[in-house]
Amino acid sequence: MTPRHLAALVLLVAGVAVLVLTALALVVLPAPYLRLHALSCATSLGAPLVVLALAVETGPGRAAAKLLVIGALLAAGGTVTTMAIGRATVLLEEAQPKESGH
Amino acid sequence: MNAWLLAGVVLSGAGLAPCMWVSARGAPHLRLVGVNLAGTLVAVAFLVLAQGFGRSSYQDLALVLGVLAPAGTLVFTRFLAGDPHRPGPSGTPEPE
């Protein structure tokens, strides 16, 4: 096993672990505000770790650059949607003074 | 079976199951959280499976999903929360 392959595997395991942690956090943490932190964790750390693992495995070149671009796109999109969902949740929760319990 | 395919299985199973649980219960704005995380997990799963199967063209699926999933989430938030120029939670109106 070459060092590059080993490094890619380590990054992959770390990234998948972070992503599974975020999915678990979505269920365990109470709604509606606290669990939104899992969204930014998934797109800022989990997805870039996996993308980095893939880029290391692919080796230097245009294919790795394409993967890094996709990772950056996921990170940027996730940040924007976290803020949008957070704000929408605040606006909707404020508009309903009596909630059904979730 | 290699490590990438195994990672794809883990992401699709252990990752998507909580998202579907969250997407199935509650008010619409609470379900949107599960849909958003599911989009991220599926995009990463596409990338990993592209490597596992050895077909780099599958990465384009992740690229398209990375563009469309946030756009879809923003469409949902616009539908659910309404006018983005409403006053914010602090009470002051938004600047134009």
Added chain:
Amino acid sequence: MRRAAAETLLWWGVLMALNTVLISTVSTLEAAVGAGLALLGAAGARAMRRAADASPGGLGRLGPALWAWPWTLLADTGRLAAVVLRPGRRGGGFREIELPAGTGPAWAGALLSATPGAYVVDVRPAARPDGPRRMTVHALTDDAGALERALTGGGRP
């Protein structure tokens, strides 16, 4: 006029770089088609930016914030894991932070929301132009992370 041309050229460069990375084979025909479409896209991007009245805001404290961001990302992931695994210790909640004058709320809020520790929910309009801005954030824990201290300069309003 020169600023318009410079901005359009910048957008064109970004789109051409994206095109070159994403296509499968790089040839003259692909480059020519890409250049033409990138020009259209650059014009549209500049028009969109002006229509949305978007600007990055001041760049004060960008250096300390960028330096603090990776460490805060890792530390906040640890905090998220601790909060998930220990149901008894959950603090956090909404709080107001104040960005000093010259720090654009757009990029500062985006950097802050990119960490699991906080996400921005509201930005108040500036009381005076070039004045400090207040943001409402929802935080994971009660203590401020390194990024938040770097952006606000340490104090709380």
